[in-house]
Structures are given as structure tokens and as C-alpha cells.
Amino acid sequence: MTFIAAFIFGAIVGSFLNVCILRLPRNESLVHPGSHCVACSKAVAWHDNIPCVSYFVLGGRCRHCHVKISAQYPAVEILTGLLFILFYVIFGFTPKGVVYLVLALALLVESVIDWRYQIIPDEITLPTIVLGLAVSAMWPEFHGESSRLWGFLQSVIGLLVGGGLLYGAGAITERILKKEAMGGGDVKLMAGLGALLGWQGVFWIIFIASFLGSIVGLYLRIKEGQERIPFGPYLAGAAFFYLFFGQALMAWYLGCLR
Numbered sequence: 223m224t225f226i227a228a229f230i231f232g233a234i235v236g237s238f239l240n241v242c243i244l245r246l247p248r249n250e251s252l253v254h255p256g257s258h259c260v261a262c263s264k265a266v267a268w269h270d271n272i273p274c275v276s277y278f279v280l281g282g283r284c285r286h287c288h289v290k291i292s293a294q295y296p297a298v299e300i301l302t303g304l305l306f307i308l309f310y311v312i313f314g315f316t317p318k319g320v321v322y323l324v325l326a327l328a329l330l331v332e333s334v335i336d337w338r339y340q341i342i343p344d345e346i347t348l349p350t351i352v353l354g355l356a357v358s359a360m361w362p363e364f365h366g367e368s369s370r371l372w373g374f375l376q377s378v379i380g381l382l383v384g385g386g387l388l389y390g391a392g393a394i395t396e397r398i399l400k401k402e403a404m405g406g407g408d409v410k411l412m413a414g415l416g417a418l419l420g421w422q423g424v425f426w427i428i429f430i431a432s433f434l435g436s437i438v439g440l441y442l443r444i445k446e447g448q449e450r451i452p453f454g455p456y457l458a459g460a461a462f463f464y465l466f467f468g469q470a471l472m473a474w475y476l477g478c479l480r
Contacts, residue, residue: 228310229303233273236302239327240295243334246343262287273299294334302327312466318364321357322465325350325418329458332411336454342407347414351381354417377417384416384424385409408453415461423464426471430460 241252244260257266264286270276277296284291305326313319332346355377357364362373392404416424435456442451464471 224310225307228306232303232306233299235306235327236299237271237273237295239302239331240298242331243294243298243338246331246345247335247339247341259284259287259289261289274303298330298334302330305330317361321353321364321418324353326462326465329461333455333458336407336452340405340450340452342405342411342454344407344410347407347410350414351410351417354381354414354419357418376420380416380419380421380424381413382416383421384427385413387424387428388412404453408457411454411457415457419461419464419468423461423468426464426468427457427460430463431456434459 238252241257244250245252255265257271258264259266261284264284267285270280270285274296277291277293280291282291282293283289305323309319309323309326313322328346328350332342335346336342355374358377359370359374362368362370362376364373388404389409392409395404412424412428415427419427431453435451435453438456439451
């Protein structure tokens, strides 16, 4: 019953995330107007807006104009519901689990937006930075520190290292290739991840994201001729990996050094 409740609540949150994915790139309000069809602008009735259900009941089409509805909507709702279950199982209903879940939801929205529109809105990156600094200052144990000052400094160092490394790599690559190599949104996103996960996680996230991005980017360039590859989804995927396997990864690396 707990898992079912977590999934249902997560699916409801996923419905709101779909609104964010649709409206943030367009600089539209998340509140007004209410849910409506993007094709015919007809308002969506409450019974046609039930997460994970209405899409399949309607056959994936608008009730009024019968235009096909993107499969992104049920996919995000189902994925968000599964994330709620996953984080509850691994972290439990703890402050760290809640913070990590909020980060995961932000990364989900960022990934879809960056993949579709190749932009990362400040409405996602800047709150992530603020969240990292605030959590570290109020709860130093989040970074394994006993002092609020040291916890906050850990977050600041992570912010500077994360944003600085990505900015530096982009600047060098841009100078060599004579074209933009790293967007400002990627830099701010990495700064936020550094502020929240600490400087230790920065190196692993950049390494894993670069590895994943190189493989997928090479495929897209060869098979589809795609020149511009969004880096945000790979940073998000690497951050997910670090959340679940970061401690084991660091222990393995330190063991190799010994």
C-alpha cells in the first residue's frame, strides 16, 4: 500500500512536471491558464487529466480535436511515480531522501527540456544552487561535517569547482574549435550539482557524463548527422549514477590507491 501511495503521489507530481517541461521554455506561467490542448486550446476536463490513466482512456488523442497527444506525458508521469518508489526504498522518508528526490525531479525536467529544446532554464539551475547552499548551511551532516560553516564551505567549493571546471573546459574547446562548446545552462547546472553533492562528486559526474555523451554523441553524429548534442541529460544521468553508487565508487577508487 505504501508503494502504491508513493506511485500515485509521484504520478500526480509528474503531471505537474509535464507542465513545467511544456511552459518553462516558452516563459509561460505554470499556473494560468489551466491545462489545455496545445493544438485546439480547449480546456482539459478533470476526468481527462488523470495521470497515467486518461492518456490511455482517450487513446492518446485530444477529446475535442483528436490530435495525437505526445507519449511524453504518460512516460514522465510513470517515471516520476517509479522514482518516488525507488527513493523511498533506498533512502526512506528521510531528509536526505527528500532532498535527493527533489534533485532527481529537477534533473528529469531539465533532461527533457534540454533534449527537446537544447536549453536549460534558470528556473531549474538557480534553485538547485540555492538548495545546495541552504541545505549545507543548515544541515552540515549532509556533507559529513559537524560545523555549519564547514558544511557551507564544502558546498561553496563544490559550486566553484563544478561550475569552474565545466566553464574552463568549454572555454578551451571553444577557443580551439572556434564555436560555442558549452552552454551557460550546463555550467550553472554543474555548479548546482557541485553545491548539493560536494566537490568530490563533481569529478565523477563530469567523467561519467563525458563518457556517456561521447558514446551517444558519436552515434548521433554518424547515424543522424546531428551536430549539436545537449550535454544536460548526460550530466543528469551521471548525477543519478553518483547518487546511488557514488559512495561505493569512491571506496573502490580509494582502495585502488592503497
